[in-house]
Amino acid sequence: MAATVTHDTLTTDSDQVFDKKTWMGGVEPMKVSYGKLMMWFFLISDTFTFSALLVTYGLIRYSYPAWDPAVFGEVFKFSNLYWPSPEHVYNSVPFLHGVNLPLIFVGIMTFILIFSSVTMVLAVEAGHRMDQADVEKYMLWTILGGIAFLGSQAWEWSHFIHGTETGTTINELVNGQTIQRTIFGANLVENQYGPPAFADLFFFITGFHGTHVFSGVVLNVLIFYRAATGLYARRGHYEMVEKVGLYWHFVDLVWVFVFTFFYLV
Amino acid sequence: MATVSANSATVAHAAEHDHHEPQSFWRTYIFSEDHKTIAKQYLISGIIWSIIGISLSVMFRLQLGFPNMKLDFLRPILGSWINETGKLDPDFYLALVTMHGTIMVFFVLTAGLSGTFSNFLIPLQVGARDMASGFLNMLSYWFFFLASMIMLGSLFIETGPASGGWVIYPPLSALPQAHKGSELGMTLWLISMALFIVSQLLGGINYITTVINLRTRGMSFSKLPLTIWAFFLTAVLGLISFPVLLSAALLLIFDRSFGTSFYLSEIYIKGEALPNVGGSPILFQHLFWFLGHPEVYIVLLPALGMTSEIIATNSRKPIFGYRAMIASMMGIAFLAFIVWAHHMFVTGMNPFLGSIFMFLTLIIAVPSAVKAFNYITTLWRGNIRFTPAMLFSIGLVSFFISGGLTGLILGNSALDIQLHDTYFVVAHFHLVMGAASAFGLLAGVYHWFPKMFGRMMNEKLGYVHFWLTFIGIYLVFFPMHYVGIAGFPRRYYAFTSYDFTKNIFADMNAFISLAAIFTFTAQWVFIYNFVHSLIKGRKATQNPWKSNTLEWTTPINPGHGNWPGEIPAVYRWPYDYSKPGAKDDFIPQNVPYSQTPESNLPHENELIGLEKEIEAQNLNDQFKQPH
Numbered sequence: 001m002a003a004t005v006t007h008d009t010l011t012t013d014s015d016q017v018f019d020k021k022t023w024m025g026g027v028e029p030m031k032v033s034y035g036k037l038m039m040w041f042f043l044i045s046d047t048f049t050f051s052a053l054l055v056t057y058g059l060i061r062y063s064y065p066a067w068d069p070a071v072f073g074e075v076f077k078f079s080n081l082y083w084p085s086p087e088h089v090y091n092s093v094p095f096l097h098g099v100n101l102p103l104i105f106v107g108i109m110t111f112i113l114i115f116s117s118v119t120m121v122l123a124v125e126a127g128h129r130m131d132q133a134d135v136e137k138y139m140l141w142t143i144l145g146g147i148a149f150l151g152s153q154a155w156e157w158s159h160f161i162h163g164t165e166t167g168t169t170i171n172e173l174v175n176g177q178t179i180q181r182t183i184f185g186a187n188l189v190e191n192q193y194g195p196p197a198f199a200d201l202f203f204f205i206t207g208f209h210g211t212h213v214f215s216g217v218v219l220n221v222l223i224f225y226r227a228a229t230g231l232y233a234r235r236g237h238y239e240m241v242e243k244v245g246l247y248w249h250f251v252d253l254v255w256v257f258v259f260t261f262f263y264l265v
Numbered sequence: 266m267a268t269v270s271a272n273s274a275t276v277a278h279a280a281e282h283d284h285h286e287p288q289s290f291w292r293t294y295i296f297s298e299d300h301k302t303i304a305k306q307y308l309i310s311g312i313i314w315s316i317i318g319i320s321l322s323v324m325f326r327l328q329l330g331f332p333n334m335k336l337d338f339l340r341p342i343l344g345s346w347i348n349e350t351g352k353l354d355p356d357f358y359l360a361l362v363t364m365h366g367t368i369m370v371f372f373v374l375t376a377g378l379s380g381t382f383s384n385f386l387i388p389l390q391v392g393a394r395d396m397a398s399g400f401l402n403m404l405s406y407w408f409f410f411l412a413s414m415i416m417l418g419s420l421f422i423e424t425g426p427a428s429g430g431w432v433i434y435p436p437l438s439a440l441p442q443a444h445k446g447s448e449l450g451m452t453l454w455l456i457s458m459a460l461f462i463v464s465q466l467l468g469g470i471n472y473i474t475t476v477i478n479l480r481t482r483g484m485s486f487s488k489l490p491l492t493i494w495a496f497f498l499t500a501v502l503g504l505i506s507f508p509v510l511l512s513a514a515l516l517l518i519f520d521r522s523f524g525t526s527f528y529l530s531e532i533y534i535k536g537e538a539l540p541n542v543g544g545s546p547i548l549f550q551h552l553f554w555f556l557g558h559p560e561v562y563i564v565l566l567p568a569l570g571m572t573s574e575i576i577a578t579n580s581r582k583p584i585f586g587y588r589a590m591i592a593s594m595m596g597i598a599f600l601a602f603i604v605w606a607h608h609m610f611v612t613g614m615n616p617f618l619g620s621i622f623m624f625l626t627l628i629i630a631v632p633s634a635v636k637a638f639n640y641i642t643t644l645w646r647g648n649i650r651f652t653p654a655m656l657f658s659i660g661l662v663s664f665f666i667s668g669g670l671t672g673l674i675l676g677n678s679a680l681d682i683q684l685h686d687t688y689f690v691v692a693h694f695h696l697v698m699g700a701a702s703a704f705g706l707l708a709g710v711y712h713w714f715p716k717m718f719g720r721m722m723n724e725k726l727g728y729v730h731f732w733l734t735f736i737g738i739y740l741v742f743f744p745m746h747y748v749g750i751a752g753f754p755r756r757y758y759a760f761t762s763y764d765f766t767k768n769i770f771a772d773m774n775a776f777i778s779l780a781a782i783f784t785f786t787a788q789w790v791f792i793y794n795f796v797h798s799l800i801k802g803r804k805a806t807q808n809p810w811k812s813n814t815l816e817w818t819t820p821i822n823p824g825h826g827n828w829p830g831e832i833p834a835v836y837r838w839p840y841d842y843s844k845p846g847a848k849d850d851f852i853p854q855n856v857p858y859s860q861t862p863e864s865n866l867p868h869e870n871e872l873i874g875l876e877k878e879i880e881a882q883n884l885n886d887q888f889k890q891p892h
Contacts, residue, residue: 021882025485025488025879028478034398056512059548060543
């Protein structure tokens, strides 16, 4: 229901072109339909959901020391006394067992997700051209990208959960006695890579993001289906592709932050 | 060209409208997408919730005022929460306090107030056929309904509802073994609130979008009634703050059910050490109050907005300082986000940080004072009509001032350390946000009842209701300040075990409880008036208060789409009351300047030239769009 009317522009004294009537009512002032506006406001709201989680991450992260060679020894090893360095935790790639490839796999994941944003842009652009075949093609690529990302995340999680071959030996105080125990991998209660909070935050925040990606894929499939059955062609515009596209880009943008926090700093 | 084609679309649509099938009962009254029906649904739900919420407070006031009283007569309602000796169960006392707070803040004063009046007034006052998305609006109500049912259900489970206070601070709320009320009741609380937040989000994006996109031609932001400004800013506050509560609640759910340690660290419970390390309960407080503080303005701003409208209408004067009112609401809305830690002065925060939050908090006094003075100066030498709505609005201003003054005291961290968690705080926020917002809600009901139901409420009963409530509320909360200064802490089951509380203020507490029962009883006058007027009230005229805003240009019982023909255009601000030279003492917003040459100011005569352009700019009528 976008108001597709060009407005007369009034020239003010300062020779500045300014449409006085934009905010006078009776029009959609930002030339945006209500649905797209709602998506924007939803995204603002969701930004705060993620911000709260990332603030939580920051607060807990900085209540622990980082690994300092001068204090904790020259060779990095996992310990629940300090926050682990990400390149030691995320250093595996499927089928390359035992090869130290720090942050390569997550790099690939990130690339896939950002690439799926590119195909989404192409789908939106095809929608502007009313090119149904191209919308279908690029939506399909976007869906594939989303599924590939979720699959990679599943592998990343399962690797994180199963842990390294040697595990980490921790000291525990049980009934007044110190007991040594080797733990493998991580779950919500214990964690071989570092403090349990590290795993808690990793699972919660990447999981919350993964849930967003999953809903994005579901929406994309819906949009693909409706585009493929010609609903949008009959409707005369592909605005739904644009709205879901906004959501998809947002989810990608959030990943950039999640990626920065968990993998880079 | 555009206008011509738009008009032909109207004709086509009008023809199409004749063929609309009458909708079924379910679509008309239950799963309605009409904003007016949804508003009434919110209103009725809010009234029912307020009866429940206030009843709970009367129950714990009985315990506080009369600690030795036999409460066996409550057994039919409370069952085994009244123990064998006829006393209220101490665990259930905490549950009562918690549920009273939760229900009143979220279900009555957020959903019942903003849900009712944002829904009802936004489309009517900006000149729209309905909300931007009727479907999401309906969904918003039904998410709220589901949240309500879960919260209500939690009152009836064996372990009782949540009882960690409405702020649900961990670790108490995070450890089910800590307390009866941290078991299933707490889980249900969190589920209910998560659904409530979804409902708020759906409502909020709708309100904001409607105000931006669906204002009728001529209705610029500088001509919006202050009610709409208030609802708009309230929706923005909710949009930004509620998601943070959602995050906080989700993290708490994980701590409770899945063994994580976001809020837990180094805890002994029942002599046993818990394995949780690394979390921080202070973190929860930061996240909670990032919602919690804006929440008090979510509750208050709509009430202030409606008060502006009602006071201007019934003083027959333009609101004093229209732009200052908008600016101060914006100021309050902005400051709302950077003062949250004043709720945490005693929770182990860096004292330097405390003084920054103190400074920011005290700045809120400036826009608040601007508003208070503007209300008073609007009343000043006005042609005041004391309708019940007007009385409640003036009562709101009174509560806002007397409660706000103690806010200055509590905002000082040095003083707050003495008064924190005492009845002084309880008295402060009940006056400034509880009673003030409740008066806004009541004023709104009295004022817009004719538009909602096409009938007038009984004025005499309205006066009785006002005076009983106004006096009753002061009788409850004024003495409570003294109890607080004396050092009585809130949320305590009884004060009989401590030397410093044993012998003093027992009579004062009994007095407060009697006043609370008195005030609660007085509300039945309103309930009776509401129901009776609904059925037998005097038929309303189209514009009973001689008001300027657009809702009074609709038919007495507006139907689908609100206006039968074209939506009226708007030419002037909504506060042209008693304009010198005008023949009536009010000029509605849809009267063009060209029709009122006798009262136009010089700059308004210049605006006559714009009228044609305004009229032509009719491009967002929802009935002219394909739907």
